Amino acid sequence: MLKQGNRRLARAALNAPRLFLRAAARRVRQFFGISLARSIGGDLATVLFLSFIAAFMALPLVYVFVNAFKPPDELFLFPPRFFVQNPTLENFSDFAALIENSWVPFSRYAFNSAFTTSAATAAHVVFASMAAYVLEKHRFPGRRLFFSVVILSLMFSSEVLFVPRMLVMNSIGWMDTYWAIIVPAAGMPIGLFLIKQFMASVPDSLLESAKIDGANEMYIFWNIVMPLIKPAWLTALIFCSQQIWNNTSGAPFIRAEQLKPIPQAMSRILDGGIGRWGSGAVVSLFMVSVPITVFIIAQANILDTMTASGLKE
Amino acid sequence: MTDQYRGPGLFKRVGAHWVSYLFLLPFAGAFAVFTVLPVCISFVNSLTRYSMLEPPVFVGFDNYVRMFTDDEVFQLAMKNTIFLALIIGPGGYLASLLLAWMINTLPRSLRTVFVVVFYAPASVPGIYSIWKIIFSGDEYGLVNGFLKRWGFVTEPISFLYDPTKMMMVLIICQLWISMGIGFLSFVAGLKSIDRQYYEAAAVDGVKNRWQEAWFITLPMLKPQLLFGAIMAITGSFGISEVTVQLFGFPSTDYTVHTMANHLSDHFSIRYDVGYASSIATVMFCLMIGCNKLVNRLLGRVGR
Secondary structure, three states: HHHHHHHHHHHHHHHHHHHHHHHHHHHHHHHHHOOOOOOOHHHHHHHHHHHHHHHHHHHHHHHHHOOOOOHHHHHHOOOOOOOOOOOOHHHHHHHHHHHHHHHHHHHHHHHHHHHHHHHHHHHHHHHHOOOHHHHHHOOOOOOHHHHHHHHHHHHOOOOHHHHHHHHHHHOOOOOOOHHHHHHHHOOOOHHHHHHHHOOOOOOOHHHHHHHHHOHHHHHHHHHHHHHHHHHHHHHHHHHHHHHHHHHHHHHHHHHOHHHHHHHHHHHHHHOOOOOHHHHHHHHHHHHHHHHHHHHHHHHHHHOOOOHHHHHHO | OOHHHHHHHHHHHHHHHHHHHHHHHOOOOHHHHHHHHHHHHHHHOOOOEEEOOOOEEOOOOOOOOOOHHHHHHHHHHHHHHHHHHHHHHHHHHHHHHHHHHHOOOOOOHHHHHHHHHHHHHHHHOOOOHHHHHOOOOOOOOHOOOOOHHHHOOOOOOOOOHHHHHHHHHHHHHHHHHHOOHHHHHHHHHHHHOOOOHHHHHHHOOOHHHHHHHHHHHHOOOHHHHHHHHHHHHHHOOOHHHHHHHOOOOOHHHHHHOHHHHHHHHHHHHHOOOOHHHHHHHHHHHHHEEHHHHHHHOOOOOOO
8 A cells, every 4th residue: 555655656756747848838939929839849840840951041142241241352362252352331431322323313312212112012911911802702793704814814925925014004195104013013913812811811701890880991901901811912012122122023114214213223334344342232132132121020910810719719 | 682593684683782782893894905915915916927027917826837837946845834833843842841830930020031031932033043143054063063172073063055054053042042922821821710610629639730731731821832832833834034144145955945035936036926925925824734733733732
C-alpha cells in the first residue's frame, strides 16, 4: 500500500514540471497568437529554417543598400564586390547637386510618381473591391461570364498589348496625361481576382442582417465588407502601388518630360554618363525604399481577422 | 426578385439588379477599354502581317502555320518553356505556400520582417543582375571562387554560357524571384482563417501541424490557392527578362530561349506584331490548358 502510494507520489512529482512547462508553453503561444496543435521543437525549427532562407533572399535589398554607399572606384571594380569597403556619402551629395541643376526639377518627377501611384492605387483598390463584392455576393446575370473573362485576360502576354493600348490611348486623346497611367491601373484584373477570392469568407448572414436593419448597399460595402477583407485589399494595395511606382506598363504613354515619373528621370541621370552611376545608386535606393515602407506598414496591418466571431448564436 | 425564376425576361432581371451593375461599372469600364479591347485587337493582329510602319495585311492562319512548320527556334522555345513551367510553376508555388504557412505562426513583428525579405527579390526591379556576380564564369564569381578554394574544380565553370549548366542556373534564379503576389495572397489568406477553427480542431483531436494543415488550413485557403496557381502559371510562362539579363540575347545555342523571349524578339526587335501576337495566342492557349489541369488537382485538397 505504502509502496504504491509512494510510487504515485513520485510519478506526480516527476510529472509536475512537465505539466508546468506545458502550461507555460501554452500561455506563451496564446500570447503570440499561435494555434494550439503545435510542438515547441517544431516552432524553433521553423524559425531557424526561415532565417536561413531569409539570409539568402535578403541579397537584393542589401545589395541596393550597400551600392548607394560605394565610392566610384568600387562601383566599377572588376571583379565586382558585393559589400562596400570604404563607405562614403559622396553619392548623396552628388545626387543633391544634380537635383538642383536639373532641367526638369527632380521634385517634379517625384510628384508625378507619387501622384500617379497614389491615385491609381486608390482607384484600383476601391473599384476592384466594389466589383469583387457584387461578383461574389450578388446573383445577377453575367457575373460568371465577367469573372471568367477577368481570369482569361491574366493569361495574355502584356507585352503584345502595348500596340493596341497605344491605339486606344491615341484615339481617346489620353497620350501625355495622368489618365493614361491611372485608368488602366484601376482596371487591372489581378486585384479584382485577388480580392474576389477573399470575398467568399465574408459570411452571407452578416450581410443579410445588415440589410434587414435597413443598411443600403454602399453602407454594407464600405462599413462591413471592407473592414472584413482588409488583408485582401492591403495585399492588392501593396502590389498595385509597386507596379505603378516602378512604372512597368505606363511608360510609353507619357512623352512630355514634365509628366514623367522617377524611373524615366533615372534613365536621364544615367544618360549623363559613367560619372553619374553614384547618383544612380542613390536613386535606386530611393526607388526601393518607398514601396518597402508602404509594404511594411501594410503588412503590419494584416492582423488576425475574426470574421465568424461576431456571429456566434 | 421573383422575376429571376420566371423564364427569359433578361431585361427585367438586369433591371432588377441595377445596383450590382453600378458597383461593377467603374472597374468594368477601365478593364474593358484597356485590357479586353486590346486583347481582342491582338487576336485580330495575330491573323495579319503587321510591322507598325505599314497598315496590317490579313494573312489568315499563316503566322500559326509558319510557327509550327517553319520556325525551329520557336519549337525549341516551346519545349524550353513547357519544361521550365513544369519545374518552376509547381516549385515556386509549393515553396511560397510552405514559407507562407511557416511564417503564419510567428509573432507579428517577426512575420513582417520575413514577409518583406522573402518578397524583396520579386519586388525590386531588375535585381537578377546580382546573380551575374554570383555565377560569373571566371574565378571571381562567388560560386567558382568557392568551388576552387575547396578543390572541387580546377578550372572555373562557365555557368552562364555552357549549355549544360544554363538551365540549372536559370531555375535557381527564377525560384528565387517566385515569392511574388501569390506568396502575399497566401500570407494574407492564412491570416484570414478564423482561429476558432483551429481551436475547435484541437478539441476534436487534431494532434499535430500536419493534420491541422491538411484538414483545416488548406481547405480554408482554397480560394487563395487558386489565385496563387494562376499567378504561378502566368509567371512561369512569362519568363523572359531574367534570361536576357543573365545569359544575354540570344543565349548560347538558344539553350534557355523561352516563348516569351521569342515573342520579345519578334515584337521589339523585328517589329513583327502579327507574328508576336500569334505567339501570345499560343501561350494563352497553353496557359488555359495548364489552368484546367491545376484546378482539377486542387479539387482534391483536404479530401
